Amino acid sequence: MSSDEEIFGKRPKEYFQVKEKKTVTFIFSCLYMGFMGFIPIFLGILGFMKIYFPGASTWFFVSNIVLGILMIIGAIATFNFFKMGIYLFGLTLILDILFHLSLGFEELDAINGLYLFIGFALVPIIPRWKLFK
Structure with missing residues (x-):
């Protein structure tokens, strides 16, 4: 028994075996x-x-829209x-x-989006990491 198995227990090997490239999850x-990218765009509009x-200046809203567009580009690139x-x-x-x-804005939508990205979006992406270019 290796030291990793002693610490973490036996891991299932079938988690990293990908049968289909694009599943529903x-x-x-x-x-x-992609939806998370539309939130900053909507807030900018x-x-x-x-x-x-x-009371905020216009550069704040322009940068929100740019960040939202970059998020959508990242989602499309991930899908491909x-x-x-x-x-x-x-x-x-x-x-x-x-x-x-x-x-100083105390809105937590982006922080909640980070938690959901780590917990929900990365779960089906990590087993397919070897398929990514």
Whole structure:
């Protein structure tokens, strides 16, 4: 028995054996990632209409829209099995969180999105990592 098995127990080997490339859970996780990209775009549009944070400057809303577009590009690249897509989505999500926290906005939608991305979206993606380019 190896030291890893002593610490973590015996891991099922079939978790990393991929039978189908794009399963329903993989498609749903990519759709979720794309949906998370529409939230900053929607908030940016509401900001331009002076509904969301009416006192904020326009560069804040433009940067929200740009981050949302980058998230959607990351979701599409993930769906097409590019490693860059997962990195791009994760980086823009973290940038969105840091951006809101640095400006003092206490909204937790991006932080909840990070938890759901780690817990929901990465579960069907990790076994397919060897298929990504």
